[in-house]
Amino acid sequence: MTLLRLSPASLARSRFAISPLAETIGALIALQRQYSEPWIAPWVARNSDDFRDWLASDEVARGLVPLLAATKYLPDYAGIPPLDGVRTRLADELAVVAAHTDTQVRATTSDALNASWEPTDQGWLRRSSLAQRVAAMLAEGWARFVEPDWPRRRAVLERDIMYHAGALAAYDSVSD
Numbered sequence: 001m002t003l004l005r006l007s008p009a010s011l012a013r014s015r016f017a018i019s020p021l022a023e024t025i026g027a028l029i030a031l032q033r034q035y036s037e038p039w040i041a042p043w044v045a046r047n048s049d050d051f052r053d054w055l056a057s058d059e060v061a062r063g064l065v066p067l068l069a070a071t072k073y074l075p076d077y078a079g080i081p082p083l084d085g086v087r088t089r090l091a092d093e094l095a096v097v098a099a100h101t102d103t104q105v106r107a108t109t110s111d112a113l114n115a116s117w118e119p120t121d122q123g124w125l126r127r128s129s130l131a132q133r134v135a136a137m138l139a140e141g142w143a144r145f146v147e148p149d150w151p152r153r154r155a156v157l158e159r160d161i162m163y164h165a166g167a168l169a170a171y172d173s174v175s176d
Contacts, residue, residue, distance in 0.1 A: 016161045017082035020090035021097070023153060024142045025068060025078055028061075031145065032069035047145050054144060060137040063124040064109075073115035075108040076100070077134060086161065090142055097138065100131035 031051040035044055055062045068078060077097045082088040100108075106125055113122065127133065146153065 016165060017085045017088060018154065018157050018161070019080075019082040019088055019093065020142065020146070020150070021078075021080060021093035021138065022082070023150075023157075024090070024138055024146050025074075027145045028065045028141050029069045032065050043149070050144060054140070058137060058140070059124045059127075060133045061141065063121045064134065064137065065141075066118065067109070067112055067116055067120040067122075070118035070120065071112045071116040073112045075105070075112045077105060077108065077131060086158065090139070094135040094139055098132045098135040100134075102128060102130045105130040105134065 028051075030040060031044060031047055034048065035041070055065060068074065077100045080093055080096050083092050083096070109122070109125060113120070124130075124133070
């Protein structure tokens with residue numbers, strides 16, 4: 001989870017969006033790091049065994065998820081801005097992920113590896129159709145760890161957007 005602190009002016013220039021892809025990547029990172037904060041600990045505990053089994057059985061997940069959890073640089077295919085604001089669909093985001101070439105996946109993964117504080121297994125990068133493999137892995141991660149809880153997660157995200165939009169509107173009317 002990331003905490004962003006924005007000034008009212010910065011917030012006014014931003015757009016609000018919901019990204020199922022970002023939620024999926026965030027969930028996978030949380031499971032990899034075994035977060036224990038009170039608000040996420042029960043979810044991590046419920047999903048840890050399935051997550052470990054999944055990593056053991058999926059070469060791309062086993063190589064990429066630990067990297068995502070141990071780098072200061074997300075590969076380009078993992079940092080796609082939401083395409084349609086609050087109506088962004090995972091399928092659309094995964095299509096963008098899958099459109100990357102093997103050369104692009106290897107290059108941007110190399111950048112992430114250079115910014116990583118832990119070594120990770122990158123044998124999966126010797127394969128072909130890398131972007132499609134990454135997209136399939138992310139779709140599986142979504143189905144296993146995010147989709148079952150998506151209605152609640154989405155409602156929380158929508159309430160957060162409403163709150164911040166309301167705060168922005170209130171601030172903007174005060175400054176007039």
